[in-house]
Amino acid sequence: MIRSIPFPDISPEIFTLRIGDFVLAPKWYAMAYIVGILVGWAIIAAAMRHPKLWPDDTAPMSPKSVEDLITAIVVGVILGGRLGYVLFYQPDYYLSHPLEILYVWQGGMSFHGGLLGVGAAALWFSMRRGVPWRSLFDALALGTPVGLFLGRIANFINAELWGAPTTLPWGVVFPGATAQDCPGITGPCARHPSQLYEAALEGLLLGIIIWVLGFALGKLKRPGFVAGIFLAGYALSRMLVETVRQADAQFVTPDNPAGNVLLGLSMGQLLSLPMLLLGLVLIVTARRQ
Numbered sequence: 001m002i003r004s005i006p007f008p009d010i011s012p013e014i015f016t017l018r019i020g021d022f023v024l025a026p027k028w029y030a031m032a033y034i035v036g037i038l039v040g041w042a043i044i045a046a047a048m049r050h051p052k053l054w055p056d057d058t059a060p061m062s063p064k065s066v067e068d069l070i071t072a073i074v075v076g077v078i079l080g081g082r083l084g085y086v087l088f089y090q091p092d093y094y095l096s097h098p099l100e101i102l103y104v105w106q107g108g109m110s111f112h113g114g115l116l117g118v119g120a121a122a123l124w125f126s127m128r129r130g131v132p133w134r135s136l137f138d139a140l141a142l143g144t145p146v147g148l149f150l151g152r153i154a155n156f157i158n159a160e161l162w163g164a165p166t167t168l169p170w171g172v173v174f175p176g177a178t179a180q181d182c183p184g185i186t187g188p189c190a191r192h193p194s195q196l197y198e199a200a201l202e203g204l205l206l207g208i209i210i211w212v213l214g215f216a217l218g219k220l221k222r223p224g225f226v227a228g229i230f231l232a233g234y235a236l237s238r239m240l241v242e243t244v245r246q247a248d249a250q251f252v253t254p255d256n257p258a259g260n261v262l263l264g265l266s267m268g269q270l271l272s273l274p275m276l277l278l279g280l281v282l283i284v285t286a287r288r289q
Contacts, residue, residue: 004171004190012158032154033077036147041070043143053220060135069125073140076121077114078104084113088267090250111238112271134223134282141230142214148234149203156195163192163244192244201237209233222289228282235276242268 014031017024045063047053054060061069085108086094086101094101122140126133155161162174171190210233213219214226247259248267261267 004169004173004188006188007159007172007174010157027154028157029151029154032150033147036150037070037074039146040140040143041066043146044069044139047139047142047214047220053215053218054135055221055223060131060139061129065129065131068129069122069136072121072125073118076117076119078117080117080120081109081111081114084110084116088113088271089248110271112268112275115275132223134227134286135220137227137282138214138220138223138225141210141227144230145203145207145210149199149207152195152199152203156193156199161195162246163194163197164246165189166192166244168192191246194241194245197241197244198237201241202234206230206233206237222286224282225286228279228284228286231275231279232283233279235272235279238272239269239276242266242272 012027012029013025014028015026045066048059048061048063048066051057051059082101082104088110090108118140119137122136123133125131126136159174159176162172165171167190170193172193173188173190210226210230213229219225219229245266245268247257249259251259251261251267259266262270265273
């Protein structure tokens with residue numbers, strides 16, 4: 001008999017409070033966003049309090065300015081993440097149902113779209129406040145891995161974005177996942193817990209690397225280096241995990257069961273390629289400075 005792990009008995013809702021017709025049910029996914037932003041804010045502000053970490057022993061902005069930066073970043077994450085999902089993953093559907101683009105509470109966010117939104121917000125902030133953009137992106141790289149880690153854990157709690165079927169002993173039987181694409185497997189269809197793979201790679205491992213480079217090894221003095229490591233590291237991690245993630249249903253056809261979109265790559269892998277290239281460019285240019 002193939003070993004597998006049953007999905008833990010955990011609700012997507014932190015708690016449920018009912019008072020008459022009023023129902024309060026905060027979700028772990030929303031909490032992951034909130035805590036990720038607050039912790040990222042604290043990390044960036046802490047880095048600004050140590051000017052010796054930065055070029056010329058001068059922090060690119062004051063800790064107080066981080067508050068305004070985070071406000072811009074939140075707007076960029078929400079707008080970019082939602083529009084990215086609409087354009088990258090389901091453009092035909094939302095062209096037919098344009099009002100549903102506004103239904104953010106129904107789910108549907110793209111990390112790559114959110115990254116573009118954050119980049120646009122950061123560049124706007126940089127030009128408006130006169131903050132060097134490379135150092136600003138380095139600061140954002142310091143604060144992002146925590147949010148990625150918590151977001152992927154929340155994806156697991158929501159039992160969404162699961163992986164492809166597997167016979168490995170740590171495969172998880174997710175609720176709602178059918179066994180139709182598990183040929184040759186008798187009993188429950190276990191799947192890769194790809195959300196946890198991403199939490200470990202994109203959040204924990206990449207976060208440790210970024211923090212060691214920035215806080216211990218002095219790489220913030222080379223503007224753009226830490227941001228380049230983050231972009232390249234995330235891209236490589238995402239491309240690797242995509243090999244064991246369940247294919248996006250909207251791209252799956254009888255002739256394309258793997259759901260690839262171009263050159264044998266999934267949408268997640270394809271969108272990660274520009275990140276990888278930009279990250280390498282930032283690393284090379286930072287090392288030449």
